[in-house]
Amino acid sequence: MQFSFANQGLAWSDAYFLTEGVLNTVRLAVAATLIGTLGGIVLGWLRTVSLTMRIATAPFIDILRSVPMLIQLILANSLLSILGFGSSPFWFGTVALGAWMSAVTAEVVRAGLLSVPSQYRKSARSLGMNGYQELLYISIPLAFRTALAPWIGLVLSLIKDSALAGVVGYVEYMRSTQILITRTHETWLLLMGAGLFYFVICYPVSRYSRHLERKVRV
Template identity: 50%
Template sequence: MARLQTGLNVMQFVLPYSGLQWSDLPFMLEGAWRTIMLTIMAGSLGTLLGVIVGWLRETFVSFRIGLIPFIDVIRSVPLIIQFILVNSFQSILGLQFDPFWIGVVTLSIYMAVLTSELVRAGLQSVRPELSRAGRSLGMSYWQGFLHIRAPLAIRTALPGWIGALIALTKDTALVSVIGYIELLRAAQVLINRSNEALLILAGVGLFYFVICYPVSLYARRLERRLAI
């Protein structure tokens, strides 16, 4: 009996460093899928909200002034602290949201703030003479906005938005601080068990490259197409 107990103790000591196995692949793929879902959800919601907020800030002085403190705070406070604060705030209120949705909300707000600044700068880059020319041709405000201001603003804002989206993809790794297991957190779990840090982190870096590089290539091609 004593020998069996000793054997169990040895197994408990050895198992944490049992090396990588094929059964670890689904765990990593699940983390990768969660990273992709976070990026898609937060990128879509944040962009939609950011376009609306950017248009409101550029159009109405009250929104331009009223939203400045909120935007400055979101841009200045590190994102990892925002995750912790949002998670703590919902706990204080007695809410029990899934860490995935806490991550989506926090990343969406952050993406919305960045997008709103890009949209506002893009709209302001359009010369007022072009809008007045559209009105003189009988266009309504929305017709001039959709056919003149928006296309020109997109050319200005697109490079910055692509950069923000790529940064958002990498920032999803910070959601692990509130207990959500995405790709990087899954990699950390496997590193602690297998002690194969170099191999695992190389795979994680390759995944982020495979996700971000095609987006960057497509953005360059789209920029050239819009510049024609």
């Protein structure tokens, strides 16, 4: 079914516009998750190394965890523009979301590593393992079991927060939906479609995470 543009209705061609928004959302979420997770793993490990590293990294983590994502996106856009980085809205969004993801992932990683009983680490060292071998073969596998569920929760939050990237000009799915709502006034239909989209993306991730949790605990 197609509505005429004279009545500002939806048209089949709008499906292509929404599809582009879907792909933009997926690209942004994947890029920010990869960057943020890798950065968070390094930061989380550093925060367990010494008190000095914990104090040095605390401002970065505390600020990003406390400031709303919307403000972070606007500030990242302004700061990078002032510094002369003529990046696309995609990279503005990726930097802001990736930085937030690294901060919150760091705390999950830190908690996971600290949850490993000290007796396990001492036993590994007594068997002749050095610090990196103990970390690789003992602490990381055990910490992974503890950190998996919280990390999945962070990924789901990031997917939903990617909708805020529209404030820096990135046309992700929610932004494309808002554009069509302004033009067609089909508010209920488009918002229900947006809600369904995020459900279809997030629910399988949540279900699969439960499968992984059961698998790693066997």
